[in-house]
Amino acid sequence: MANLVDRKRLYVPAAGGLYDVLAPLAPTLVRVTLGAILIPHGFGKVFGNDAVHAANNFVKFGWSFPLAWAYFIGCLEFFGGIALVLGLFTRAIALAFAIEMGVIAFAVLWPNWEWAHHGMEYAVFMGLIAISILWRGSGPYALDNLMAKEF
Numbered sequence: 001m002a003n004l005v006d007r008k009r010l011y012v013p014a015a016g017g018l019y020d021v022l023a024p025l026a027p028t029l030v031r032v033t034l035g036a037i038l039i040p041h042g043f044g045k046v047f048g049n050d051a052v053h054a055a056n057n058f059v060k061f062g063w064s065f066p067l068a069w070a071y072f073i074g075c076l077e078f079f080g081g082i083a084l085v086l087g088l089f090t091r092a093i094a095l096a097f098a099i100e101m102g103v104i105a106f107a108v109l110w111p112n113w114e115w116a117h118h119g120m121e122y123a124v125f126m127g128l129i130a131i132s133i134l135w136r137g138s139g140p141y142a143l144d145n146l147m148a149k150e151f
Contacts, residue, residue, distance in 0.1 A: 027139025028087070034129050035084030038077040038097065045074025057108050076100065084133075087142020091151040094133035101127030 005023070007016035044050035051070040058066030077100075080093045105123040138144040 024140050027133070027136055028141045030129060031087060031090060031133055031138060031142070032085050034097070034126060034133065035081040037081075037126070039081035039085070042074045042077025042079070042081055045070060046078050050074070061107065073100065087138035087144050089151065090138035090142060090144050091134050094130045098127050098130040098134060101130060 005016040005019045007013040010016055041050075045054055051067060051074055054070035054073060055066040058069040063069055076096055080096060083089055084093050084097075101123045105120050105127060109120040109123060137150065144150045
């Protein structure tokens with residue numbers, strides 16, 4: 001295996017071997033973490049009462065069928081989160097999450113936004129993580145790798 005880390009640049013050159021071993025796990029760690037964060041949010045919307053609260057945002061947007069949109073977002077978060085954890089259709093799911101987080105950050109939270117106020121920084125962060133997953137892909141440990149092609 002080629003060295004991924006330039007050991008000459010490290011304060012502790014011996015750590016380079018550990019970094020080389022762990023580096024391929026980074027995309028998987030990021031992907032699984034984002035999916036695991038979103039799964040419970042979706043679960044509450046799909047199987048709990050959170051969809052009614054989420055529908056209020058779509059009412060404010062003036063969208064038709066706000067409860068249907070809330071269930072759609074719940075399904076995206078729950079089933080899409082599971083797919084992200086498994087590394088299945090990773091880029092498509094990451095794109096959907098990036099769009100969702102952009103809407104949450106700039107359409108729902110933005111009017112009252114101050115950094116660290118109303119949690120906008122979390123939506124921005126998760127959106128940026130989703131974009132990085134979209135660009136990087138699922139990593140070496142994902143079901144996407146069993147498919148002939150990916151998005």
